[in-house]
Amino acid sequence: MKKKIISIILLILVSITLVSASTINDKSEVNKFDALVMNPYSKPLDKTASLLNAGLMVSPALLAINRSTEDIATLGVMYLETMAGAYASKEILKKVVDRPRPYTYFEGAPEDENDDWNNSFPSGHTTMAFASAGFVSYVFSRYYPDSKWKAPVIAASYSLAATTAVLRIMSGNHFMTDVLVGALLGTLWGIGIPMLHTLGDNVEMGVTPFALAFSVSF
Numbered sequence: 001m002k003k004k005i006i007s008i009i010l011l012i013l014v015s016i017t018l019v020s021a022s023t024i025n026d027k028s029e030v031n032k033f034d035a036l037v038m039n040p041y042s043k044p045l046d047k048t049a050s051l052l053n054a055g056l057m058v059s060p061a062l063l064a065i066n067r068s069t070e071d072i073a074t075l076g077v078m079y080l081e082t083m084a085g086a087y088a089s090k091e092i093l094k095k096v097v098d099r100p101r102p103y104t105y106f107e108g109a110p111e112d113e114n115d116d117w118n119n120s121f122p123s124g125h126t127t128m129a130f131a132s133a134g135f136v137s138y139v140f141s142r143y144y145p146d147s148k149w150k151a152p153v154i155a156a157s158y159s160l161a162a163t164t165a166v167l168r169i170m171s172g173n174h175f176m177t178d179v180l181v182g183a184l185l186g187t188l189w190g191i192g193i194p195m196l197h198t199l200g201d202n203v204e205m206g207v208t209p210f211a212l213a214f215s216v217s218f
Contacts, residue, residue, distance in 0.1 A: 041103035041173075052164050059136055063136065089185060122185055125182075126164060126174070133186075133190060135191070
């Protein structure tokens with residue numbers, strides 16, 4: 001009886017090992033550029049990137065200091081449009097591309113919650129981080145073109161966004177091309193939306209793909 005139990009346990013363990021091994025993707029399938037930097041999953045780095053990204057997401061609130069109610073309302077609308085556009089575009093690309101994350105090529109990958117293993121391209125954290133950085137940099141430059149703080153604000157915003165991107169690579173969540181495209185995508189939304197609002201004073205225009213129309217005075 002004991003031998004049967006031991007045999008069953010060994011069979012289960014072997015089965016689990018085989019299933020785990022079958023979920024590890026073949027590294028030879030990765031293009032040469034992305035294969036240069038591939039990392040297994042790191043939960044601490046993953047969490048650090050998420051915290052940093054959260055801080056960047058709320059940083060535009062600093063732009064509302066000493067601004068009029070009208071300015072604050074305009075800022076809120078622009079930032080909402082920026083984040084909505086960046087989020088929607090990166091989610092669409094993730095579903096279309098359906099690319100496995102780097103950590104799926106190593107042992108120790110986290111549980112596949114909500115089919116997240118194939119959401120590598122583009123990097124969502126990087127997209128949102130650079131959207132926020134681009135927004136803060138552009139709007140601050142418009143509000144305070146001669147400020148001595150303009151260069152430091154721009155440098156700090158993009159440095160934090162770049163750090164988020166690096167952490168996403170180091171944590172095994174993304175390839176280099178994931179974060180590069182995410183950075184470009186986020187920057188386009190971060191600068192593009194407020195730029196549309198500044199095409200002219202008191203211009204009534206359809207601002208975003210979401211068909212929101214506003215009278216803009218920036």
